[in-house]
Amino acid sequence: MKKYPKETAVGFFVFLGLLCIIYMSVKLGDLHVFADDHYSVTASFNDVTGLRVNSPVEMMGVPIGYVNQINLDLERQKAVLTLSIEKRIELTDDAIASVKTSGLIGDKYIKITPGGVGDPIEPGGAIIETESAIDIEDLISKYVFGKV
Template sequence: MKKYPKETVVGFFVFLGLIAIIYMSVKLGDVQMFSDDHYHVKASFNDITGLRVKSPVEMMGVPIGYVTDINLDLKNQKAVLTLSIEKRIELLDDAIASVKTSGLIGDKYVKITPGGVGDPIEEGGMIIETESAIDIEDLISKYVFGKV
């Protein structure tokens, strides 16, 4: 008779452990489940070297979203990013998207410079003004070999 209470207690703690693992996986993985607080816009760049999916999107140093998809437009010879932006942020069609480097390690992120007088960009719209990533290795090699 005393065997069942021990098994019940062990089962209860195993269940709590599984719930804790699932919760931490969702929180640490930054999984967006059942949330509809972002909208998607696209931006095309000549070069996005070092940028990855889930790279942050910032405006004035504040994170406002992340990169959700990276594709190649072979017709126009451009890299096309899909950016997930918080709905509370309204981007205007004269906003500028730039690929920037953060810190000494060289993590890349997308910086949005807000526009001033344009129309709002709708869901699935396009940021027209873009600035590609600066390749530090290319600049150093040009300096070393005297092609500056």
């Protein structure tokens, strides 16, 4: 008794298409739905202008994580970033986190410069040494108005 074979086939392919769209949205949107292979560390910066959540974290030019949160610490007047780092990467307490610019558009990312012989940073720990972004607009205005 095949009453609706065409409708069943169409429904199956529509369902399959929706699953493909959801999968591609998660993959291309760089959503970290099942990100249990990362651990979090924090880093405080004076200025993180242009940096966004999900910006990459790189070490030696290789992506090793992403920016999970950007918060403001009003007591210390700092921007506090929560970075998600792959578990296979072991950071030490003498590592340096810097806000850098990539490309002509000016996309920002975090560059981790590995330390030498420091103690490992535990999950939930903090990177102490940080370097904020260089503000090109401030440099140009200082040059134009003769304050350099």
